[in-house]
Structure formats: C-alpha cells, structure tokens
Amino acid sequence: MTDAEAHGAPEISPVGLKQIQESLLAAARSSRAQRAAKSVYGSRDTKMGQTVLALLAGAELAEHDSPPEAVLQVLTGRIRLHGKDRSWELTAGQLLPIPPERHSVTALENSVFLLTVIRGA
Template sequence: MEKLSLDAQVRELLKLAAAASTGRSAHTVYGGHEHMLRQTLIVLTTGTALAEHENPGEATMVVLRGRVRLVAGETSWEGRSGDFLVAPKARHSLEALEDSAVLLTVAKRD
C-alpha cells in the first residue's frame, strides 16, 4: 500500500507552476502509459490553459483547488473545489479561472 498527500503535492506543484513559463505543472501519482489507469495531478495558474486535445479514453476530473472551465466546442462546464467533471469524448480544453489543481483520472481504451 502507498499513501500520498495530494494537498502536499498540490502545494509543491503550485510553486513549480508559478515559476514555469507555461504556468502549469503536472505529476502522475498513479499508473502511467504502461497501465490502463492513470491518475495525474495537474496544476494551472490563473489564466493558463491546456490547449484543445483528444480524450485518450474515459476521463474524469476532481477539482481539488480553485476554479476551472472545461470547454468542448460551444459547450462549457465550470468546476470549483470539490466538483467532479466527466471529460467529453470530443476534443476539449481546460482553463484555470484562478490558481487551480485537478486530479485527472484516465482509463485508456484498448
């Protein structure tokens, strides 16, 4: 069994994101490309976005801190701390409306 403090990880990633020219930072906390399941902490500073991209499989996000906007075409969803968002199967992007952290869970398609 492993134990990890997501709060501590978020604090560290926020420092890295603030210092990065991209305004973001991420760390895979479980799984990876060799696994079906991958969980990644993504931290974005205010105004920073993950550009439009494909969904590699089933994906969900839990907003751990801040406020984000998930956009797919003409549709958008706003998430705040504690919210659970299901990523659309369509191309989508993610924007931080304030300094934010999300736990992205992806189950790859075979």
C-alpha cells in the first residue's frame, strides 16, 4: 500500500498520451464516424475533465455548445476550430482556449487533440 492509499488519497499514475493517440487513431480508422475518444481524467466529483479525441482527415465534430471553460490542445495533425463568424487552424503543439460560443471541429489531416473542460460549480 502506498502512503497516498494509506491516507485515503486516490492512486495517481501517469497517462501515456502517445499510446492513447495510436490506439484512438486505429479505432477511428475502423469507425464509421471516423473518430474515437477516451476520457483520461475526471469524474463526477471533479470540476475538470480531459478527453483525448482522434479525427481522421475530413471528419468533423458537428456544431455544439461550448462548455463553461475549455482548452483544446493539438497533439498530432492539423484541425480547424470553427466559431461564430471566425475560425482557427491549429497544428501539433498548439493550444487554444475555446470561445464561449457554438463551435465545430474539422480535421484537416489525421489528428489527435486533448480537450480540457472546466465544469461549472
């Protein structure tokens, strides 16, 4: 038993993003929607959640409402975030706070990105 477990704290371990990227791209290739996702952090008890998403070139996340606060970070590939009357092209290594407006995401090439969401109180 670790010291953290002995004191009632949850066990914390690193997340292998490289392995998750490869796994999600493989899953997206066999998906009709050409996308796949995996939650890597968060629970009902936490205010922050993180999800890794893979989109194949040309695949899209249709327009949807913005969470209260969110940041999108591209791990590999190139995507376009479409907002109200504006858009941003992001490549691997870039991140962007998602504006508080309806938006969509299009993969310009096979891409994997990390979405961090801060939920309301």
